[in-house]
Amino acid sequence: MxxxxxxxxxxxxxxxxxxxxxxxxxxxxxxxxxxxxxxxxxxxxxxxxxxxxxxxxxxxNPRLNKSLKNQIKNMSHVMFGGITHPAAILLCRKLIEITPKKLECIFLCDSGSVAIEVAMKMSLQYWQALGEKRCTFLTIRNGYHGDTFFAMSVSDPTNSIHSLYNYLLPSHLFANAPKCNFGEVWDEKDIYSFSKLIEKNRKNIAAVIMEPIVQGAGGMKFYHPKYLKKVRYLCNYYKIPLIIDEIATGFGRTGKLFAYKHADIVPDILCIGKALTGGMISLSATITTKKIAHIISNSKANCFMHGPTFMGNPLACAVASENIAILQEKxxxxxxxxxxxxxxxxxxxxxxxxxxxxxxxxxxxxxxxxxxxxxxxxxxxxxxxxxxxxxxxxxxxxxxxxxxxxxxxxxxxxxxxxxxxxxxxxxxx
Ligand SMILES: Cc1ncc(COP(=O)(O)O)c(C=O)c1O
The missing domain is CATH 3.90.1150.10 (Aspartate Aminotransferase, domain 1)
Incomplete structure (x- = not known):
C-alpha cells in the first residue's frame, strides 16, 4: 500500500x-x-x-489455512437450495455435538446480525403456525444484537445506533438492565422489571432475546448468572421461546464454551457467529429445537422463509469445522x-x-x-x-x-x- x-x-x-x-x-x-x-x-x-x-x-493459523486450501480444491461455493455438501454436513454434525441435545436443527447464515434476523423470523413463524400473531420481543436494556433492522430493534433504544432509526423500528419491550454483576451476591429485586414485563405481555411476546452474561457493545457489562436462570424459568413458565445471542461470547471467550453455561440453562434458539470460523470468514448459525422447527415446517407457509445466496458456503463451513476441532482438543x-x-x-x-x-x-x-x-x-x-x-x-x-x-x-x-x-x-x- x-x-x-x-x-x-x-x-x-x-x-x-x-x-x-x-x-x-x-x-x-x-x-x-x-x-x-x-x-x-x-x-x-x-x-x-x-x-x-x-x-x-x-x-x-496453519490448520485453519489448510482446511481452506483443501476445500478450495473441491469447491469454494455451491448454492445450498436443493444442494448439500460434505463441508456443511460435517460442520452441522460438530455443532450438534457441542451444543445441548435439545438443539437439533441448524440454519446456516452469513453474519451475526443475519443470525439474529433468522432467530426473530423463526419466532414469528412459530407463533403464526400456532395460529397467533405475536410480534413483540422482550429483552433487556444495554443490549446489542447487530446492525440490521430487526437486530437494531432489540438493541438498547438509547445507547445504540437504534436511536437513529427509532422512527421506523418496530417497538419492543425492554426490561431494566441487570444491576447485579457477575460474582456479586444475587439480589432477587434485579429480575422484577423483567418479570413484570413478561407477565403483563405474556400473550403478545413472540420470544425473549438475551446476550448471555456479557452485554458487549451495549457497555461490556457482566451480569449475574441467576438473572439468566430466572429468565429461563419465566420463559418456561409462560411458554415463550428464549433466543440466546452467543455471537460475541461463544466458543470459550467467557471461560465456558458458551456463556449460557454459567447459568446452566439451555436456549430454545441459539445464535452463533464471529469465532465460529476462528475469525477466517463470515459465517453464523441459528440453531433450534426439533419442536420449533417442526411447528414452523407444519405451518401454512410449509417452510422457513429465508435463504441467503451464500448460505452454507463450503469454505466457511470447512474452516468452521477445523476451528471446532481445535477447540475440541480443549x-x-x-x-x-x-x-x-x-x-x-x-x-x-x-x-x-x-x-x-x-x-x-x-x-x-x-x-x-x-x-x-x-x-x-x-x-x-x-x-x-x-x-x-x-x-x-x-x-x-x-x-x-x-x-x-x-x-x-x-x-x-x-x-x-x-x-x-x-x-x-x-x-x-
Ligand atoms: C452480541 C452480538 N450479536 C450480534 C452481533 C452482530 O454480528 P455481525 O457483526 O457479525 O453482524 C454482534 C456484533 O458485534 C454482537 O456482539
Missing part, C-alpha cells in the same frame, strides 16, 4: 461506523500472524481485539484461564486510577470503564506508537485478545492501557 492507495481509501472507502468527511485514521495492515498485525511500514503490533471477538486462535480452557489470571493480577489494579470508574474481568475479557469519553483518534495513535492494537469505544477500553497470546504480549497490552490512562489528552472532559 502506497500513499496513493491510502488516499484512495480515505476518499472512497467507508469503514465501520465512520464518516466519509472526517474519518478517524485507518491503519494499513499488510499481514497478520499469531497475535501480531504487521503495518505497512514493517512494524508489528500486538492484537488485543481478536478482530472483534473472532480470531480466537490468532492469525494465519487447549482453549487453559489459555483462557491463563489470560483471565493475568488480567486479574495486572488489569484489576487499574481500578485505583482516578480516571477509572470500574475494571472487570471475565474469562479472556478485560474491561476498563473510565469516567470520561475517550478520544479514539488520539489514543489509537498512542497505542500504535506503543506496539499494540486496542480499539476503545465511548468510555471503555477493553481487551479480548486471541487465546494464544503469551504472557509478555498480554502484559504489554495492559501496560500500554495503564500509560494511556495517565495522559489527559486522551479523554474528553
Amino acid at each position: 502506497n500513499k496513493s492507495d491510502l488516499y484512495f481509501d480515505l476518499k472512497h472507502i467507508w469503514h465501520p461506523y465512520s464518516s466519509m468527511n472526517n474519518p478517524i485514521p485507518c491503519y494499513p495492515i499488510i499481514s497478520a500472524k499469531g497475535v501480531y498485525l504487521k503495518l505497512n511500514n514493517g512494524k508489528t503490533i500486538i492484537d488485543g481485539m481478536s478482530s472483534w471477538w473472532s480470531a480466537i486462535h490468532g492469525y494465519n 487447549k482453549w480452557k487453559n489459555q483462557v484461564l491463563k489470560i483471565e489470571s493475568i488480567l486479574k493480577i495486572n488489569l484489576l489494579p487499574l481500578q485505583k486510577h482516578p480516571k477509572v470508574l470500574d475494571v472487570r474481568v471475565l474469562g479472556a475479557i478485560g474491561v476498563v470503564e473510565c469516567f470520561y469519553k475517550i478520544n479514539i483518534k488520539k489514543i489509537q495513535f498512542f497505542f500504535i506508537q506503543n506496539g499494540v492494537w486496542i480499539r476503545p469505544f465511548n468510555k471503555l477500553i477493553y481487551l479480548i485478545p486471541p487465546y494464544i497470546i503469551d504472557s509478555l504480549s498480554l502484559k504489554q497490552l495492559i501496560d500500554t492501557i495503564s500509560k494511556a490512562l495517565d495522559n489527559d489528552q486522551f479523554f474528553i472532559y
Whole structure:
C-alpha cells in the first residue's frame, strides 16, 4: 500500500461506523500472524481485539489455512437450495455435538446480525403456525444484537445506533438492565422489571432475546448468572421461546464454551457467529429445537422463509469445522484461564486510577470503564506508537485478545492501557 492507495481509501472507502468527511485514521495492515498485525511500514503490533471477538486462535493459523486450501480444491461455493455438501454436513454434525441435545436443527447464515434476523423470523413463524400473531420481543436494556433492522430493534433504544432509526423500528419491550454483576451476591429485586414485563405481555411476546452474561457493545457489562436462570424459568413458565445471542461470547471467550453455561440453562434458539470460523470468514448459525422447527415446517407457509445466496458456503463451513476441532482438543480452557489470571493480577489494579470508574474481568475479557469519553483518534495513535492494537469505544477500553497470546504480549497490552490512562489528552472532559 502506497500513499496513493491510502488516499484512495480515505476518499472512497467507508469503514465501520465512520464518516466519509472526517474519518478517524485507518491503519494499513499488510499481514497478520499469531497475535501480531504487521503495518505497512514493517512494524508489528500486538492484537488485543481478536478482530472483534473472532480470531480466537490468532492469525494465519496453519490448520485453519489448510482446511481452506483443501476445500478450495473441491469447491469454494455451491448454492445450498436443493444442494448439500460434505463441508456443511460435517460442520452441522460438530455443532450438534457441542451444543445441548435439545438443539437439533441448524440454519446456516452469513453474519451475526443475519443470525439474529433468522432467530426473530423463526419466532414469528412459530407463533403464526400456532395460529397467533405475536410480534413483540422482550429483552433487556444495554443490549446489542447487530446492525440490521430487526437486530437494531432489540438493541438498547438509547445507547445504540437504534436511536437513529427509532422512527421506523418496530417497538419492543425492554426490561431494566441487570444491576447485579457477575460474582456479586444475587439480589432477587434485579429480575422484577423483567418479570413484570413478561407477565403483563405474556400473550403478545413472540420470544425473549438475551446476550448471555456479557452485554458487549451495549457497555461490556457482566451480569449475574441467576438473572439468566430466572429468565429461563419465566420463559418456561409462560411458554415463550428464549433466543440466546452467543455471537460475541461463544466458543470459550467467557471461560465456558458458551456463556449460557454459567447459568446452566439451555436456549430454545441459539445464535452463533464471529469465532465460529476462528475469525477466517463470515459465517453464523441459528440453531433450534426439533419442536420449533417442526411447528414452523407444519405451518401454512410449509417452510422457513429465508435463504441467503451464500448460505452454507463450503469454505466457511470447512474452516468452521477445523476451528471446532481445535477447540475440541480443549487447549482453549487453559489459555483462557491463563489470560483471565493475568488480567486479574495486572488489569484489576487499574481500578485505583482516578480516571477509572470500574475494571472487570471475565474469562479472556478485560474491561476498563473510565469516567470520561475517550478520544479514539488520539489514543489509537498512542497505542500504535506503543506496539499494540486496542480499539476503545465511548468510555471503555477493553481487551479480548486471541487465546494464544503469551504472557509478555498480554502484559504489554495492559501496560500500554495503564500509560494511556495517565495522559489527559486522551479523554474528553
Ligand atoms: C452480541 C452480538 N450479536 C450480534 C452481533 C452482530 O454480528 P455481525 O457483526 O457479525 O453482524 C454482534 C456484533 O458485534 C454482537 O456482539
